[in-house]
Amino acid sequence: MALIELRNVSKIYFLGGEEIRALDNVSLDIEAGEFVSIIGPSGSGKSTLMHIVGCLDSPTHGTIRLDGVEIQGASSRELARIRNRKIGFVFQFFNLLPKLNVLQNVELPLIYSGVPAAERRRRAMDALKLVGLENRVRHRPMQISGGQQQRVAIARALVNDPRIIFADEPTGNLDSQTGETILELFRDLSRQGRTIVLVTHDPEIAAMTPRRIEIRDGRVAPQVNPKLAGLDRFPAAQAAGANTPV
Amino acid sequence: MNLLNAILVGFKEIWAHKFRSLLTMLGIILGVSSLVGMSALVKGMENGMREALVAVGGVERVRIEQADIPAEQAHLADQAPGITMNDVYALKHNATLTRLITPEMRLRNVTITRGGRHATPFIFMGTWPSALEMNEHEIQYGRMFNEIDDESARSVCVIGTEVRDALFGSPEELGYDYNPVGQQVNIQNQVFTIVGMFKYYESEQDRRRRLAEQARLQVAAMTSTNSAGGASRDRGRGGRGRASWVFRVKNNTVYIPLNTMWLRFRTAAGTNNTPDPRLTGLAIKVADVDVLEPAIEQAHKALLRVHNGVEDFSFETQENWAENIASAIRNARMSGGIIAAIALLVGGIGIMNIMLASITERIREIGIRKAIGATGTAIFIQILVESVVIAIIGGLAGLVTSFGLVHVLTSISPTDNAPEITFLSCAVAFSFSVGVGILAGLIPAFKAARLDPIQALRYE
Numbered sequence: 126m127a128l129i130e131l132r133n134v135s136k137i138y139f140l141g142g143e144e145i146r147a148l149d150n151v152s153l154d155i156e157a158g159e160f161v162s163i164i165g166p167s168g169s170g171k172s173t174l175m176h177i178v179g180c181l182d183s184p185t186h187g188t189i190r191l192d193g194v195e196i197q198g199a200s201s202r203e204l205a206r207i208r209n210r211k212i213g214f215v216f217q218f219f220n221l222l223p224k225l226n227v228l229q230n231v232e233l234p235l236i237y238s239g240v241p242a243a244e245r246r247r248r249a250m251d252a253l254k255l256v257g258l259e260n261r262v263r264h265r266p267m268q269i270s271g272g273q274q275q276r277v278a279i280a281r282a283l284v285n286d287p288r289i290i291f292a293d294e295p296t297g298n299l300d301s302q303t304g305e306t307i308l309e310l311f312r313d314l315s316r317q318g319r320t321i322v323l324v325t326h327d328p329e330i331a332a333m334t335p336r337r338i339e340i341r342d343g344r345v346a347p348q349v350n351p352k353l354a355g356l357d358r359f360p361a362a363q364a365a366g367a368n369t370p371v
Numbered sequence: 372m373n374l375l376n377a378i379l380v381g382f383k384e385i386w387a388h389k390f391r392s393l394l395t396m397l398g399i400i401l402g403v404s405s406l407v408g409m410s411a412l413v414k415g416m417e418n419g420m421r422e423a424l425v426a427v428g429g430v431e432r433v434r435i436e437q438a439d440i441p442a443e444q445a446h447l448a449d450q451a452p453g454i455t456m457n458d459v460y461a462l463k464h465n466a467t468l469t470r471l472i473t474p475e476m477r478l479r480n481v482t483i484t485r486g487g488r489h490a491t492p493f494i495f496m497g498t499w500p501s502a503l504e505m506n507e508h509e510i511q512y513g514r515m516f517n518e519i520d521d522e523s524a525r526s527v528c529v530i531g532t533e534v535r536d537a538l539f540g541s542p543e544e545l546g547y548d549y550n551p552v553g554q555q556v557n558i559q560n561q562v563f564t565i566v567g568m569f570k571y572y573e574s575e576q577d578r579r580r581r582l583a584e585q586a587r588l589q590v591a592a593m594t595s596t597n598s599a600g601g602a603s604r605d606r607g608r609g610g611r612g613r614a615s616w617v618f619r620v621k622n623n624t625v626y627i628p629l630n631t632m633w634l635r636f637r638t639a640a641g642t643n644n645t646p647d648p649r650l651t652g653l654a655i656k657v658a659d660v661d662v663l664e665p666a667i668e669q670a671h672k673a674l675l676r677v678h679n680g681v682e683d684f685s686f687e688t689q690e691n692w693a694e695n696i697a698s699a700i701r702n703a704r705m706s707g708g709i710i711a712a713i714a715l716l717v718g719g720i721g722i723m724n725i726m727l728a729s730i731t732e733r734i735r736e737i738g739i740r741k742a743i744g745a746t747g748t749a750i751f752i753q754i755l756v757e758s759v760v761i762a763i764i765g766g767l768a769g770l771v772t773s774f775g776l777v778h779v780l781t782s783i784s785p786t787d788n789a790p791e792i793t794f795l796s797c798a799v800a801f802s803f804s805v806g807v808g809i810l811a812g813l814i815p816a817f818k819a820a821r822l823d824p825i826q827a828l829r830y831e
Binding site: 216238 | 736742
């Protein structure tokens with residue numbers, strides 16, 4: 126059984142009486158331990174897909190199983206719980222709370238899952254060590270670089286030991302060199318057996334992942350069109366990705 | 372997210388926007404302090420009124436005075452005896468619920484002279500020795516005249532301090548408290564011996580002010596080597612002119628035995644050709660306030676019998692006064708309370724306004740918190756706690772401020788009565804401010820809790 130199973134998932138918005146199908150009958154599986162990128166131009170519905178799979182949103186039709194549990198009809202409270210326990214998010218703009226220091230930011234998910242203070246601290250420190258920021262714990266987000274901020278965000282996504290990590294354009298706001306180190310961090314995490322879903326419009330990043338799901342006009346493309354996604358420019362990356370265990 | 376954490380976050384939020392939070396709290400601070408200050412003023416007023424009420428003899432004291440005959444009994448007018456000693460004895464025998472009865476025979480416009488000085492007491496009254504207890508008098512020097520003085524109609528009198536001041540000189544003039552006992556004075560040109568003097572009566576407020584003044588002057592006298600001791604005592608009673616009316620009247624009293632009054636002023640003196648046996652009135656004190664109504668009823672019946680059924684007398688109770696006090700206090704409290712409540716409400720609206728602005732400012736933060744697993748309830752509690760924390764801090768600051776406010780009010784207000792902060796008013800004001808904080812937080816908290824995480828995350 127796959128970690129995530131989407132069956133005929135649709136998301137329909139109504140804008141001024143006009144029906145907009147952000148997702149149209151999408152079915153796909155993501156196995157545990159996979160490193161997947163979801164690619165597509167802006168407006169293709171990839172963000173909507175991530176939001177629905179990431180339990181931030183509910184589909185209009187269709188079923189979603191996350192870790193064997195159907196979640197399409199879950200209440201917002203249950204969704205919050207699932208996000209808290211099973212899902213980690215990394216965003217383009219880091220989305221750290223500026224008033225909290227690094228450690229407090231990483232501890233935040235644990236606060237919402239009711240972990241006692243001492244253990245919260247230990248686990249947050251462990252997560253920060255994993256991203257190599259254990260000596261920056263007292264800094265505020267504004268006092269560290271963008272790459273470090275994104276690593277704090279990754280530590281925060283990891284701290285609850287989630288089943289799956291969603292990264293929405295995680296390098297979109299970083300220079301290419303810093304972006305590369307962040308991607309390297311994701312590769313490391315993938316090698317440790319974590320399930321990671323990268324959402325990106327950047328073919329260079331998509332090329333890095335062993336599996337790519339292309340979304341076009343709210344549908345999963347039957348197969349990834351290398352030319353269209355711009356992947357033909359990175360044969361080496363494609364080959365390297367293929368060797369990564371799925 | 373437990374409550375302690377939420378409170379901590381609330382504090383941080385407030386600390387991060389110190390000035391804004393202070394302005395927000397100001398509404399609550401003013402509301403709370405005006406509520407407490409207002410109730411302190413009213414309490415002071417009430418204290419002063421009750422003090423005065425006790426000074427005239429308390430609620431148990433009832434005066435019976437001559438009154439116009441009711442219209443339906445007009446034809447019986449010539450049978451109306453007026454208030455006489457017969458009434459006193461009738462009450463003594465028949466009004467069992469009455470504890471104390473004193474006849475009063477007053478004379479107006481009396482001049483007392485001694486040497487070149489003279490005094491005109493407000494109350495010049497022939498009565499029984501029990502008047503001492505009836506009218507809550509206390510003797511400072513000498514004694515009250517007794518039954519023997521009354522029986523033999525001796526020319527003795529007991530005077531109040533202001534009469535003493537007028538005839539012999541006040542402590543301010545003399546530098547010491549003069550004891551007039553044994554001195555002789557002329558009352559309407561008849562010689563009387565002073566056998567006693569009452570205490571100096573003043574309101575609690577005046578007493579405190581006077582003592583504080585005295586202490587201050589004593590300290591001043593001790594620190595300055597060549598200051599005269601007499602001067603300090605002399606200035607020590609400076610605040611006396613401000614004593615309220617009740618106390619002035621009480622200090623300006625002269626009592627003589629009833630029989631002396633009757634013999635000296637009613638039979639032989641004045642323009643009366645025939646002796647007038649009527650009393651000005653009489654005062655009774657009932658055994659207990661609880662039986663005031665039945666006691667009056669009883670006295671009424673006893674008197675009606677003596678008066679041949681002619682109702683030429685009336686009862687004047689202090690209960691009306693007490694009721695007036697109660698209603699005045701109620702009104703003052705009500706109007707003040709409404710104003711203070713409006714102030715608090717405005718403060719609450721201020722909090723709500725700020726909380727709404729604050730959540731708009733933090734939509735993204737709320738989105739982040741939701742994305743990492745905060746439930747709507749957790750957000751709701753967080754916003755609500757922030758609002759309540761502002762209200763609590765504001766409330767506490769308001770309580771502190773109210774003490775200062777009351778201090779200022781005491782020094783500038785013309786009232787005779789010291790405002791008194793009561794625990795109850797503090798508790799009410801504080802819980803009111805917390806309630807306002809909760810109410811003000813509800814709508815913003817609800818809005819924040821219902822934010823869609825995706826929309827919130829996208830919000831710039």
